[in-house]
Amino acid sequence: MSTAADPKELDIPKFKTLAISVPKPFVVHVELNRPDKLNSMNDTMWHEIGDCFDALNGNDNCRIVLLSGAGKLFTAGLDFKGMVSIGEQLSQYEDVARRCKILKEMITTYQNSITSLEKCVKPVIGLVHNACIGGGVDLITATDIRYCTEDAVFQVKEVDIGMAADVGTLQRLPRVIGSMSLVNELAFTARKMLAPEANECGLVNRVFKDKESMIASAIGIAGEIAEKSPVAVQGTKRSIVYSRDHTVQEGLDDIAIWNQTMLQSEDFMNASVAQATKSPPPPFAKL
């Protein structure tokens, strides 16, 4: 069975603002890659994040994704300078309905871009070093596992630029960290949350000394996940995301219907036999 240790074998489009590598078979590393602009999120990056995760979702050479930032920090959030071109587009119209149409289209495109991480059935591990600001928090709240470095700082900074966050933080952060009081405090004050507090409140579940050790550990963990049945891992992510937004009974009903099919997969049979006979896990075919 061929595996994609070579990024070219992944066969996904090339991106201007994202760097893609394959550190291990089936493990895809996506880096926000505008280091000279502090990985600030311009219109191209917003579009490319969506395109990238849509492509990885359908790619059977990808079983798990690592998401980090190239250079000094994870991301400085929305690219202020990119907002000038939106301002120019708006200035072409005097009418409120025409202006609203431009803004609505932009907001929903950016929302869909973040949601593409959640819709991607491959688990995504968010790896934050140094600063994770504004849109960066939107982005990582849509990941499945989050780690950071000791120097990490998280900031829901939108109120400081005169806006209510609108692409996911206010919807997902309460579900990630549980305490509505803490979410409210972070969102109303835009204060910095440092790594120990992020760990304590559950925004991340591991803190590493530096970026190198974080990436190395994450590649190891991703490699372990990539060796498991893709039927099992993808079904698990699907069920966790579905259950988050539904009642317990609805979640149970959904997974019963899902597994009435998936328990007939060869992965279930082969993995169960290996467990029962104390044999090493079998290799699983691409999905």
Ligand SMILES: CCC/C=C/C=C/C(=O)SCCNC(=O)CCNC(=O)[C@H](O)C(C)(C)COP(=O)(O)OP(=O)(O)OC[C@H]1O[C@@H](n2cnc3c(N)ncnc32)[C@H](O)[C@@H]1OP(=O)(O)O
């Ligand atoms: C529909 C919209 C949906 C999305 C909404 C998202 C909203 C948000 O993301 S709100 C948050 C926006 N971001 C910020 O407010 C971050 C502002 N920047 C900082 O706080 C600091 O720059 C940072 C902590 C990231 C780094 O600090 P450091 O001291 O290391 O660097 P600086 O000297 O401050 O900056 C270096 C140059 O980078 C430019 N820059 C910083 N952030 C941005 C940005 N977000 N967009 C564009 N450019 C940015 C900064 O102006 C400096 O440029 P120069 O003066 O030319 O050297």
